[in-house]
Amino acid sequence: xxxxxxxxxxxxxxxxxxxxxxxxxxxxxxxxxxxxxxxxxxxxxxxxxxxxxxxxxxxxxxxxxxxxxxxxxxxxxxxxxxxxxxxxxxxxxxxxxxxxxxxxxxxxxxxxxxxxxxxxxxxxxxxxxxxxxxxxxxxxxxxxxxxxxxxxxxxxxxxxxxxxxxxxxxxxxxxxxxxxxxxxxxxxxxxxxxxxxxxxxxxxxxxxxxxxxxxxxxxxxxxxxxxxxxxxxxxxxxxxxxxxxxxxxxxxxxxxx
Amino acid sequence: xxxxxxxxxxxxxxxxxxxxxxxxxxxxxxxxxxxxxxxxxxxxxxxxxxxxxxxxxxxxxxxxxxxxxxxxxxxxxxxxxxxxxxxxxxxxxxxxxxxxxxxxxxxxxxxxxxxxxxxxxxxxxxxxxxxxxxxxxxxxxxxxxxxxxxxxxxxxxxxxxxxxxxxxxxxxxxxxxxxxxxxxxxxxxxxxxxxxxxxxxxx
Numbered sequence: 238x239x240x241x242x243x244x245x246x247x248x249x250x251x252x253x254x255x256x257x258x259x260x261x262x263x264x265x266x267x268x269x270x271x272x273x274x275x276x277x278x279x280x281x282x283x284x285x286x287x288x289x290x291x292x293x294x295x296x297x298x299x300x301x302x303x304x305x306x307x308x309x310x311x312x313x314x315x316x317x318x319x320x321x322x323x324x325x326x327x328x329x330x331x332x333x334x335x336x337x338x339x340x341x342x343x344x345x346x347x348x349x350x351x352x353x354x355x356x357x358x359x360x361x362x363x364x365x366x367x368x369x370x371x372x373x374x375x376x377x378x379x380x381x382x383x384x385x386x387x388x389x390x391x392x393x394x395x396x397x398x399x400x401x402x403x404x405x406x407x408x409x410x411x412x413x414x415x416x417x418x419x420x421x422x423x424x425x426x427x428x429x430x431x432x433x434x435x436x437x438x439x440x441x442x443x444x445x446x447x448x449x450x451x452x453x454x455x456x457x458x459x460x461x462x463x464x465x466x467x468x469x470x471x472x473x474x475x476x477x478x479x480x481x482x483x484x485x486x487x488x489x490x491x492x493x494x
Numbered sequence: 495x496x497x498x499x500x501x502x503x504x505x506x507x508x509x510x511x512x513x514x515x516x517x518x519x520x521x522x523x524x525x526x527x528x529x530x531x532x533x534x535x536x537x538x539x540x541x542x543x544x545x546x547x548x549x550x551x552x553x554x555x556x557x558x559x560x561x562x563x564x565x566x567x568x569x570x571x572x573x574x575x576x577x578x579x580x581x582x583x584x585x586x587x588x589x590x591x592x593x594x595x596x597x598x599x600x601x602x603x604x605x606x607x608x609x610x611x612x613x614x615x616x617x618x619x620x621x622x623x624x625x626x627x628x629x630x631x632x633x634x635x636x637x638x639x640x641x642x643x644x645x646x647x648x649x650x651x652x653x654x655x656x657x658x659x660x661x662x663x664x665x666x667x668x669x670x671x672x673x674x675x676x677x678x679x680x681x682x683x684x685x686x687x688x689x690x691x692x693x694x695x696x697x
Binding site for chain 2: 244247283285292295299301303308437438441
């Protein structure tokens with residue numbers, strides 16, 4: 238194919254390239270064209286920098302303070318509208334908070350808030366690297382399990398299937414995935430970045446699907462997972478990460494977790 | 495904090511204020527992050543958070559089961575942010591089309607103040623990101639934040655912002671293009687020590 242335009246690359250980044258063939262063509266082009274790959278990697282770095290821009294933290298009691306401020310104004314009771322409840326409901330997973338807590342936990346592992354002792358003696362690079370590899374390896378394992386369960390859900394699909402459990406796990410994994418992708422981008426590990434990037438799009442897609450899927454909808458999701466070959470890519474990169482983890486383990490003792 | 499969002503919504507609609515309290519406690523921090531990224535300052539973000547939950551409470555019966563509660567709340571949060579930004583800067587949307595970079599109307603966001611150990615960017619790059627986000631029009635910023643951070647589809651964003659699909663797509667594209675123009679010079683690859691030590695995945 239000819240060089241993709243900037244607009245096409247941005248659409249590709251967000252999974253907005255509708256045709257599977259077009260996506261595959263861009264995949265192939267990026268694999269063979271240094272200039273376009275460099276351009277795409279620069280785009281990823283820009284977006285990673287935007288993601289990493291700090292936002293002031295609010296502590297765990299922030300929600301309670303918001304409630305105290307607004308509750309006196311909730312004088313009018315929310316009215317029940319039966320019609321809204323007669324349609325089939327999508328009982329969504331409560332993934333957002335869990336993902337945030339998980340991401341915060343991981344952030345603590347990646348960029349641990351130093352104690353006084355640690356401030357004086359930084360964690361060695363080798364140990365930090367191994368902590369990262371262990372965490373990424375675990376993350377890829379969890380993502381793989383979600384994908385495998387969805388791909389194998391076909392046998393139970395008569396009359397539809399409920400994927401709310403997988404959705405919740407996918408939602409949890411999205412936040413963590415973003416964190417790992419930022420880190421991999423910073424360390425210049427483009428192979429890992431590309432797989433995490435693609436994995437994130439699939440996870441977001443799963444998290445935003447209806448919880449109750451018809452056989453046809455399930456089939457469609459399965460085909461999209463398989464068309465991208467994401468499961469294979471996650472397995473390959475996962476085993477590579479495990480290998481690197483082993484090598485790193487030989488260099489340094491396991492750090493704190 | 496047990497119970498799904500949908501269950502809590504049902505309880506709140508039945509008159510259980512405590513159920514709505516749980517939803518407020520559960521989602522306040524994520525709405526704050528969204529509002530901060532939209533407005534660029536903490537005071538406005540706090541105001542948006544409160545307004546978002548007040549509106550959500552009044553509109554609770556309109557909560558549509560096909561979307562999840564967090565997504566629905568985000569839409570309200572984005573629109574509350576846009577309202578506030580337009581109130582603060584009535585001319586802000588004029589820059590939607592093609593205002594030159596660095597025009598006078600471009601507001602530099604306050605520089606963030608993170609704890610050093612959480613700082614993922616150099617201070618300079620952090621300032622540049624804030625400046626680049628501040629240079630986007632409110633609509634571009636909203637479309638970009640929903641697409642990038644929330645993974646919402648073009649269709650969902652269009653519904654939230656009242657835009658057609660082509661206009662939504664264009665807003666996301668323009669936002670990313672502007673961010674790239676502004677930030678690319680600051681994000682050249684500088685492999686760090688860890689990267690140079692790590693074996694290649696192909697080895």
